[in-house]
Amino acid sequence: MSQYRFRSSSFNEDARGRWYFNVVVDMEVEPSKGQDRIGIDLGLTDIATCSDGTKLEAGRFYRGLEEKLAIAQRARNKTQVKTIHAKIANRKKDALHKFSRTLVNRCGEIYVGNVSSLKLVKTTMAKSVLDAG
Template sequence: MKTLKLRIKDRHYKALDQLASEVNFVWNYVNDLSFKHLKRKGEFLSSYDIDKYTKGASKECGLHSQTIQAISAELVTRRKQFKKAKLKWRVSNKKSARRSLGWIPFKKVAIKYADGFVQYGKHQFKIWDSYGLSQYSIKTGSFVEDARGRWYVCLVVDSPKTEKSTGTKAIGIDLGLKDIATCSDGTVISNPKFYRQYEQKLGIAQRAKNKKCVRALHAKIANSR
């Protein structure tokens, strides 16, 4: 399995922002519910127990029922991972410095793909299909927002079967810092130093406190890697 990340067209951002706000509402509710149950009973709620309290909420929130179940499962997983009784509150207000980036999880049955569109419930989102999704079997995934406000759909898919290599030769590779790799046949792959080409511009933007420019430069650096 592998994860594919595809960008969603800008015209769908308003609908995605609204769905993300509903996800944050559900997250905060189950987070608070779990904590109150812990204080009252001295034990944690499982994702199965939480699902009993959120049954039927999909009609009111406009979210798929599988999304609400995925939120509960994610909360329980992260609670165990970080060993905390209560996790952080998710903030939807865009003017807040603590705003949480948009996140809308879903399971396999909640999404369909056809003709360049990803269908989630009643919504259809046009994407840039650079992978040819029709050849993959989708397992699960989520809609995610980056720091610049751009939305993507991340899909966990089964990798298509490939024929086994018939190669008979072997080559040794020595990884390093000055050069990324040195091969046994003498080939040297130099370090492209992606950060250096943006270092000066990034410093200027940070000193000018231009947050929009800083976010854009960080995204370019990460994408170059």
């Protein structure tokens, strides 16, 4: 007998036109053994700074691809622009997932500061706010 129980599935197309088959399954998972407590402060120069000094830096997701993106945009190469934006989104998702997963594995209680990003979008730091995710 399988250790997973099938729940549902769906098809999904990404921005580059690639198709994926997604499956949702039930499985037994042991809760994390983390006993630490940690506070997270959301910011602009660093996406997140933890109370123990751990940081997730902003901007590292796309800095290496900015020049390629600018060239592709000036050349009006829509396919390449979509590909570069997809790479940036994937890098950001991967880094955020790894950061959050390490916190969840280590900590039993996580506290997040209250930041109103809607007000910050209207300032001169809008690019940093929107990039922070």
